[in-house]
Amino acid sequence: MPAPFAALEARINAATIAHLANVAASVGAVSGVEGTFDNAYEDAFGIVAGTSPSLLILTAAAPAVAHGTAVVIGGVSYTVTNVRPDGTGMTRLMLQEV
Secondary structure, rough: OOOOOHHHHHHHHHHHHHHHHHHEEOOEEEEEEEEEEEOOOEEOOOOOOOOOOOOEEEHHHHOOOOOOOOEEEEEEEEEEEEEEEEEEEEEEEEEEEE
């Protein structure tokens, strides 16, 4: 049995995704992974500009995700360039459009 705080953390993460998810993605062989997709425009001092797409998911939703994993969101194909687990049960996947 997980520690009481860990159980609370897992419930909060699940509720966050359930209420705030804006996409259902295919991550590798797993389809229907709900998460929060962000593709905000970034401008670094007016020198380098572009987008930095990312997908925030429950770590347990796609435990085998790694660098190079294929992700499809709304018919657009991406490749995972970085996997950033936060240690609390959530993972941010940094993506690059294919």
